[in-house]
Amino acid sequence: MVMSDSPTISTPADSPHSPANLISELCASFYRLGWVTGTGGGICIRAHSHKVYITPSGVQKERIEPSHIFVLPYPQAEPSPHTDRISLRRPKLNLKEPACTPLFWNAYTIRNAGSCINAHSQNAAMATLLWEKEKVFRISHQVPIIDSMPNEADLKDSMKKAMEKYPRAAGILVLRHGIYVWGMSPSNHLGDVWQKAKTQTEVRVKMKLAGLPTVLDE
Ligand SMILES: [Zn+2]
Numbered sequence: 001m002v003m004s005d006s007p008t009i010s011t012p013a014d015s016p017h018s019p020a021n022l023i024s025e026l027c028a029s030f031y032r033l034g035w036v037t038g039t040g041g042g043i044c045i046r047a048h049s050h051k052v053y054i055t056p057s058g059v060q061k062e063r064i065e066p067s068h069i070f071v072l073p074y075p076q077a078e079p080s081p082h083t084d085r086i087s088l089r090r091p092k093l094n095l096k097e098p099a100c101t102p103l104f105w106n107a108y109t110i111r112n113a114g115s116c117i118n119a120h121s122q123n124a125a126m127a128t129l130l131w132e133k134e135k136v137f138r139i140s141h142q143v144p145i146i147d148s149m150p151n152e153a154d155l156k157d158s159m160k161k162a163m164e165k166y167p168r169a170a171g172i173l174v175l176r177h178g179i180y181v182w183g184m185s186p187s188n189h190l191g192d193v194w195q196k197a198k199t200q201t202e203v204r205v206k207m208k209l210a211g212l213p214t215v216l217d218e
Helices: 019-033 101-111 122-130 152-165 190-209
Strands: 042-047 051-054 070-073 115-119 136-138 142-146 171-174 178-183
Touching: 019 042, 019 051, 042 101, 051 101, 101 115, 101 152, 101 178, 122 171, 122 178, 122 190, 142 152, 152 171
Parallel strands: 142 171
Antiparallel strands: 042 051, 042 115, 051 070, 115 178, 136 142, 171 178
16 A cells, blocks of 8 residues: 555655665675575665665565665554555555565564664575574574574564564574564664674684584583
């Protein structure tokens, strides 16, 4: 549903500083780095507290253009696979919003996040397999691992439970799938948050594969 009486928002493609431009640039770099693959994964940014910019599904991540980005008002009834989401702006092309929208919403409502990334990097998926029994990936803090589901949107409740159980976790790993990582405020350094998580994941996966202890008391 598109709000017909919604306040006019600038077309994301109009401004080089628009989150829509940032998202398409980040998607292309993340694709080259192997953090997102094909059409999988996604990014969302909450700007000015009340507009959420989200990548579409079904578009190769390195080919996402600013005009492909969905803009949703925040707050709104929590998006789920079964509710009609309200949009401020939908792409002119007939694109679908990603299945991860309800999970991104967890990051906003539970953590007051400014942005959230769903990455499908091999290291993240490998970490879930190496720590599958423990259900927790321990770095400087703990990152819970939740089971995957055929429909990604249905992870919403198990992700929420894990976020409540581990209030300090900066992300949630999804078994054989990837990771959801969020940053705390709209002005945060998105790259910073994610690069830290990525580096930590890569280093720990390599240590574990080499048979080395990955936390001091292990
Ligand atoms: Zn995903």
